[in-house]
Amino acid sequence: MSRLDATETFDGITFPGHLHTQESLQLALRFPFQDTDIVIVSYPKSGTTWMQQMVTLISNKGDPHVSQTVPNWARAPWLEHHYSAALVDTLSRPRVITTHLPHHMLARALRGSKARVIYVSRNPKDVVVSFYHFHKMANFLPEAGSFQDFLNTFLEGTVHFGSWFDHIKGWTSQLGAMTNLLHVTYEEMSMDCQGSIVKVSSFLQCPLVEDEVNSCARHCSFSSMRDNSMINCTLIPHEILDHSKGSFMRRGKVGDWRNMFTEEQNEHFERVLMGKMQGCSVEFVWGDAAQR
Numbered sequence: 655m656s657r658l659d660a661t662e663t664f665d666g667i668t669f670p671g672h673l674h675t676q677e678s679l680q681l682a683l684r685f686p687f688q689d690t691d692i693v694i695v696s697y698p699k700s701g702t703t704w705m706q707q708m709v710t711l712i713s714n715k716g717d718p719h720v721s722q723t724v725p726n727w728a729r730a731p732w733l734e735h736h737y738s739a740a741l742v743d744t745l746s747r748p749r750v751i752t753t754h755l756p757h758h759m760l761a762r763a764l765r766g767s768k769a770r771v772i773y774v775s776r777n778p779k780d781v782v783v784s785f786y787h788f789h790k791m792a793n794f795l796p797e798a799g800s801f802q803d804f805l806n807t808f809l810e811g812t813v814h815f816g817s818w819f820d821h822i823k824g825w826t827s828q829l830g831a832m833t834n835l836l837h838v839t840y841e842e843m844s845m846d847c848q849g850s851i852v853k854v855s856s857f858l859q860c861p862l863v864e865d866e867v868n869s870c871a872r873h874c875s876f877s878s879m880r881d882n883s884m885i886n887c888t889l890i891p892h893e894i895l896d897h898s899k900g901s902f903m904r905r906g907k908v909g910d911w912r913n914m915f916t917e918e919q920n921e922h923f924e925r926v927l928m929g930k931m932q933g934c935s936v937e938f939v940w941g942d943a944a945q946r
């Protein structure tokens with residue numbers, strides 16, 4: 655299946671047809687989660703791959719073997735991708751499943767399930783910059799165009815995978831209601847990787863000793879992941895991901911948006927953010943003045 659130029663519109667959201675079909679999206683909505691499942695949820699470019707690596711390492715007590723021999727899409731497949739149906743059943747327990755779907759699409763499938771859900775979020779200014787650069791290299795995504803155009807589309811919520819604002823509000827609104835939901839930010843992973851590993855491992859009831867935590871941290875550092883072909887996307891053929899146009903493991907920095915945004919773009923973004931995030935009770939680390 656190539657379908658590099660195809661787009662699937664589902665429930666008002668567009669998805670790359672290279673990875674999604676109407677059937678695969680329908681199947682995701684009815685997915686029979688098991689109570690032992692670990693579900694990594696994120697809006698694209700929020701640190702999904704990083705959390706996949708962290709969870710793999712935690713589950714293996716810091717032993718990097720699996721993370722160095724099995725590609726991330728095979729050990730933690732995306733629920734909504736067309737290849738997942740065949741793959742998910744072959745995973746050993748606990749299964750690690752990844753998804754970019756908004757909460758309202760998965761609410762029914764998750765209702766009553768004890769599956770542990772980890773929601774990863776990131777400063778949307780860094781998300782949009784990372785997503786823009788990824789559009790330049792991913793031949794299954796629309797033309798990136800100018801950064802200003804891309805920023806407008808992102809703020810309108812009409813990029814592939816839908817509105818960042820709806821995604822974050824939908825999932826974080828469940829933080830009180832779902833006891834099996836953990837929120838981890840890219841920024842806290844960046845500022846305190848060890849602390850994030852301990853937080854995630856205790857949520858997964860997989861306690862680690864200090865050496866194991868240190869080993870996890872070593873193998874999920876930016877440099878280690880950049881050099882690991884099982885996680886850095888270099889196994890993806892050039893016609894799908896044009897590696898001459900960028901790297902998946904690009905910068906890995908908090909606040910890289912400052913290198914891209916003009917003062918005017920920042921002011922506009924802040925105005926839209928303030929308006930759209932009204933009613934969202936979660937305090938974000940990236941909301942600190944230091945991150946602005």
Ligand code: A3P
Pocket residue numbers: 696697698699700701702703704780783784785787874875876877879902903904905906907910
């Ligand atoms: P940048 O483009 O800003 O570098 P996702 O996995 O959700 O698609 O997110 C990809 C982003 O996470 C990229 O951001 C990538 O560099 C960053 N990333 C992945 N692993 C990381 C790590 N170990 N440390 C810091 N950033 C990481």
